[in-house]
Amino acid sequence: MSRSMGTQERLTMIDAAVSVAALETNEAQERMGELLVQSGKMTDLQLEKVIRHQQEHGGKLGEVALALGFVSTQDIAQVLGRQFEFSFVAPDQTSISPRLHMAFNLPSDEQETIKALRSQIQVSWLLKGQRSLLVTGVDGDDEPAMVAANLAIAFSQSGKRTLLVDANMRSSLLHEALGVPHGEGLADLLAGRCRLASVVHAVPPLQLLSFLGCGTQVLNPQELLARDTLPSCVREMERDYDVIIFTTPTRADFADAQILSTAVPGALLLVRQDVSRIDDIRVALARFATTQARVLGCVYLDA
Incomplete structure (x- = not known):
């Protein structure tokens, strides 16, 4: 026999969905931090400062790193490209011809x-x-x-x-x-x-x-x-x-x-x-x- 879902059950499901979304967001930001360090855009010490700033003031990792002057918008774009498998290079950081x-x-x-x-x-x-x-x-x-x-x-x-x-x-x-x-x-x-x-x-x-x-x-x-x-x-x-x-x-x-x-x-x-x-x-x-x-x-x- 079917029954309608109660308010508490709906709230529980919403909370679970929010938790999963938050987890995915945190994992993506952690991955971005790793990529920024691996690619030499930031040092481990700078990453620690960014994370500490996030904990105290909030904000996305990339935005905080940019605001603190640790990275450029091009650096962030490159890392986002790697996360979504869309890679490109900065014109001043490559020997690839401008014709490409x-x-x-x-x-x-x-x-x-x-x-x-x-x-x-x-x-x-x-x-x-x-x-x-x-x-x-x-x-x-x-x-x-x-x-x-x-x-x-x-x-x-x-x-x-x-x-x-x-x-x-x-x-x-x-x-x-x-x-x-x-x-x-x-x-x-x-x-x-x-x-x-x-x-x-x-x-x-x-x-x-x-x-x-x-x-x-x-x-x-x-x-x-x-x-x-x-x-x-x-x-x-x-x-x-x-x-x-x-x-x-x-x-x-x-x-x-x-x-x-x-x-x-x-x-x-x-x-x-x-x-x-x-x-x-x-x-x-x-x-x-x-x-x-x-x-x-x-x-x-x-x-």
Whole structure:
């Protein structure tokens, strides 16, 4: 037989809910204090002073630390980002290139464009079971590589384990843009000289983002890409990561992207206003057609 809930029971349930909420809030603040100390933003002594101030006057840990002059608003934002798995870096505390604008907490039209592109790829490609795609162009510049890197950062910020692969074994500067040392990489992996885990680099403090450089400069990049080791390497990457983004040389007379598309069947083609030639775009599309790679779209860049 059912009965209505009494006033005392309702109050007990409300008190319990309030207690749980307070506990979660306290745990979050304790975690913030730990992260601020771990990241070198505050010392243990400063954290003790903040906690003592809280006990005497109340207030949130971050607000108290800010009021006491122990941290900056950027410090607080970075720690909040880590708590919610949305990582970024301070412009004056990193060697990452300003061209990788997704790495910084500086909202802009460019960031919104990259996020929109990320959403389109998510819906049209990743949600259909795919994990890898390549980004290329036809004009011989490095803008597609920067777009690929910004996309990789954006995917990592959405909570996906992301690997950016530099497949430009001719003239890449991606390791410099990311502030990662140049060493062994994709060329060495394809040649069987190393294992994947030994040549993948983290990109601190960007959580969930990893980078595989182009590796040792070689004279035969197309021949390396055409080896039987490429498909197995891609499969290994797809076991370890949610999203893998490859960059390639962007000159129209190079067939590197076409060879790579035999193992990475999704491509994003970047074209430039008043620069890209229609004939070069047609050649690129025809090459992808021969490998049955799907061109997810053409990204139109201002000149």
